[in-house]
Amino acid sequence: MQVREALSPATFIGVRGGDIISFGSGQPDLPPPPEAYRVLGDYREFKYGLIQGTADLREALADRYPDATADSFVITNGASEALDLALRLIGRTCAAGRRRVLMARPYYYSYPPMVEYAGLEPVYTDTVDGRIDLADFAAKVNDCAAVIVNSPANPTGRVQPAETLQRIEELTRDLGIYLLSDAVYKDLVYVSDTHTLAGPHVITIDSFSKTYAMCGYRIGYLWSEDARFVQGIVEMKTHTSMNTGILGQRMALAALGAPASYIEDQLVIWRQRRDLIYAGLSDLGLDLWKPEGAFYVLPKVEDPYRFVSDLFERHQVITYLGEWFGAPDRVRLSYALDSDKIEAGLERIGSYLARR
């Protein structure tokens, strides 16, 4: 089908305006804290910053992680660059016979290509209703160079239970395998059963894109207790992109100064939207998991290609193919838009489904 060739995430990223309702790109619609913008007026810096990131931002981040120091952070062009650099470094340093990277499926769509770009091989553990199957995970992890865990997960909206995360933390530690913890949704959790991955083998990847709605500014970071790993990342970044944009880093530092209520208030809104879209799609008869974190639902639909292309072309509703995330019988909807739009979008989806 032509649609299959024509559609990719790049088709939709940054597309907006007109009467389009986008359940596509995973970006908050609520703005960053006003603190972030307040620094703009008299900002006049222009020189290169430290490759590792500005010291004040790294110090402020270190205050938020137990036993962390500013030296253990690298500020990157979004979580994407942090993960890309981590994989590239692992690809350059891992043993020849140990080039696999294990990830849960469905996965964030950039994981497999990034793993391949780094000369590594993606391997998958299929989730059961979005939950990692520890037996399958344990069977596949032995000869891996690294594991990627994303909890809360894009695109499933699942949070892995604390017991699962603790077991993965132990298993990878005992085997000497890097555990890449993509924690960009860590502040958007609607359940209590969770665990923060930690340890000398854990590379934590996070960003200001989701918690502080700063997607467009591309400020992410990586932190690790492994000083050699951090040094290796800085060395690579010296050549591949140099410092992360200085003004975005200044805004990120200011955002960290926002009151705790900024995040708490957002979480109330996210939960309301979660309830709205979950109820709405369930009422339309779709089969989906109730999200436990992040801001995505991943319902099963008949003929996902037609669903995505017809909704876009005839109803101006953007949704993403589950196939991009390793879930070919599903579609992904981000509910990062206001309730009125979610309701209007649900109506359009309802009339599309009714007409078929």
Add this chain to the structure above:
Amino acid sequence: MQVREALSPATFIGVRGGDIISFGSGQPDLPPPPEAYRVLGDYREFKYGLIQGTADLREALADRYPDATADSFVITNGASEALDLALRLIGRTCAAGRRRVLMARPYYYSYPPMVEYAGLEPVYTDTVDGRIDLADFAAKVNDCAAVIVNSPANPTGRVQPAETLQRIEELTRDLGIYLLSDAVYKDLVYVSDTHTLAGPHVITIDSFSKTYAMCGYRIGYLWSEDARFVQGIVEMKTHTSMNTGILGQRMALAALGAPASYIEDQLVIWRQRRDLIYAGLSDLGLDLWKPEGAFYVLPKVEDPYRFVSDLFERHQVITYLGEWFGAPDRVRLSYALDSDKIEAGLERIGSYLARR
């Protein structure tokens, strides 16, 4: 010697303050045009931008290149990311037996590691007094996947003659080899004998760091007539870093609106500084080439390790080891600092040399 291990460009990038005089990092000290800052006050965007770069910035750039369209540009995290992505794409698509990338030596220090990170092999053509030797170039280019040309060059300050550049353009075109033209210093030229590399096989890489003094913001770009190549870059960037920072792009667009006198006035200042440092180092008895572009000199010195480390530790003067640029008998000085500082730095270098 310990210094050899301890020193790297990352030692110095972003280091400033106190009584340090830095001939190190290659960044303008004169500020960006005021137009760039004027957009900050009421900027309130925060969402993802197009992966390829904002349309208005690409359109403004297209107006500055003959026969270019906005579609043929990708905005990147500095010229570094443009070159890194270009090499990675070439590394993924080139024939198995054709993985070499040819560059002139001395070279910009990031070229060899970037080539290696992309799974390619750097090969070198040694320049004669900083000029490309066409016979050696022609002898080595045949089995290459790509060539990198940097004119004006960092670290030599040389501009390759028009005839050389035209011949390289023809040779690579006839052989079907990508010609990566790192043109970040194209607006800082003190001679008239030059040529702009162009053609369907040319990938032009440029940035706002040098011409518009926006180093810290990391706004670069790549442009090519090869639509498939551009598409391949966008596809990779979708996964590896997503859009380049939206606010830096907005500032870059505003910078393009600065009057032509902004660049012209700067060139007068660069030329004065060039004359000052060239005369000063010559008077100290150092052997160096007169710069024809960019803002570097690359004098020969006895024991470069000692020169760089003693000047830094005892005289608080930052210089770079020529070794990082493939010129082990030389040191690099950037003259991107005001005349008073250049003179003070020359004095310190003079007293260091006198005391040895």
